[in-house]
Amino acid sequence: MTQKRPAADRSEAADRNEAAGPTEAAAPTAEELDALDDAGFRAVVRGWIAANYPPELRDPPKRLHWSENRVWYLKLAARGWLAPGWPREHGGMGLSPGRQLIMIEELERHGCARTNDHGVVMVGPLLIRHGTPA
Secondary structure (H helix, E strand, O other), X not given: OOOOOOOOOXXXXXXXHHOOOOOOOOOOXXXXXXXXXXXXXXXXXXXXXXXXXXXXXXXXXXXXXXXXXXXXXXXXXXXXXXXXOOOXXXXXXXXXXXXXXXXXXXXXXXXXXXXXXXXXXXHHHHHHHHOOOO
């Protein structure tokens, strides 16, 4: 079940232009992303989301269960974009808070469902900060 956003929030022309964004194979490396300015980073994120987000999940009316958003979660994980604020040495993107906000804005602009992120948001950072190798 999906709901469309009003045209004021998301124009059809903008949606059509998103399709020209980078695909999985063309997505830049972490080092290439670091070299981009914020506008370039935003364009890459917007294009990747447009090329990879399952259209049937766009603008869900409620928080989705694992069985409903598993495909999107695994795409984010495969790209290395599941934990944008985590340090790279722990599997994250190592993004600055500003870049994390850009990513959140683009996910929301596209109508992406929130992933099942309790582990990413709560458990992972706790273990990164206070955990031991054991």
